[in-house]
Amino acid sequence: xxxxxxxxxxxxxxxxxxxxxxxxxxxxxxxxxxxxxxxxxxxxxxxxxxxxxxxxxxxxxxxxxxxxxxxxxxxxxxxxxxxxxxxxxxxxxxxxxxxxxxxxxxxxxxxxxxxxxxxxxxxxxxxxxxxxxxxxxxxxxxxxxxxxxxxxxxxxxxxxxxxxxxxxxxxxxxxxxxxxxxxxxxxx
Numbered sequence: 001x002x003x004x005x006x007x008x009x010x011x012x013x014x015x016x017x018x019x020x021x022x023x024x025x026x027x028x029x030x031x032x033x034x035x036x037x038x039x040x041x042x043x044x045x046x047x048x049x050x051x052x053x054x055x056x057x058x059x060x061x062x063x064x065x066x067x068x069x070x071x072x073x074x075x076x077x078x079x080x081x082x083x084x085x086x087x088x089x090x091x092x093x094x095x096x097x098x099x100x101x102x103x104x105x106x107x108x109x110x111x112x113x114x115x116x117x118x119x120x121x122x123x124x125x126x127x128x129x130x131x132x133x134x135x136x137x138x139x140x141x142x143x144x145x146x147x148x149x150x151x152x153x154x155x156x157x158x159x160x161x162x163x164x165x166x167x168x169x170x171x172x173x174x175x176x177x178x179x180x181x182x183x184x185x186x187x188x
Contacts, residue, residue, distance in 0.1 A: 031100035077132030088125035124159035
């Protein structure tokens with residue numbers, strides 16, 4: 001791929017034929033993509049766990065009336081599932097942030113968790129465990145195999161849309177009704 005064809009800041013939308021249980025009907029936000037590989041987070045898989053459980057594991061105090069700490073935690077992907085990450089907007093000034101887009105950051109440092117615990121979080125955010133990763137050429141091969149659709153991401157879908165609607169909505173950004181696609185697409 002050329003520099004301009006990398007997918008940083010794009011959605012990867014699982015095709016119906018992608019049966020890997022880690023990615024079935026998922027939308028992944030690509031935070032970084034270059035000649036060395038790709039890194040992203042799934043934005044439409046929630047756990048039953050709440051942020052309070054993570055704060056308790058970190059022995060980080062929080063106010064019980066803080067509504068942010070009762071949000072669900074997401075599954076960011078199958079890699080390093082014990083690693084906590086926060087996808088947020090605006091980017092802000094946190095200790096360890098990857099700027100995925102001018103308005104979206106992915107932070108792994110404890111200072112952002114403290115701000116959530118103290119009821120001073122970024123305007124939009126969600127906490128996740130794990131991420132999705134691809135080695136050099138792996139994502140390109142999966143795209144060639146018709147496992148994914150891809151297109152520019154939409155911040156509203158990431159942070160505001162009901163989770164159950166994100167897969168369909170991301171495909172509709174491309175003008176595709178994904179429910180009409182067969183699971184045999186690309187495998188004639």
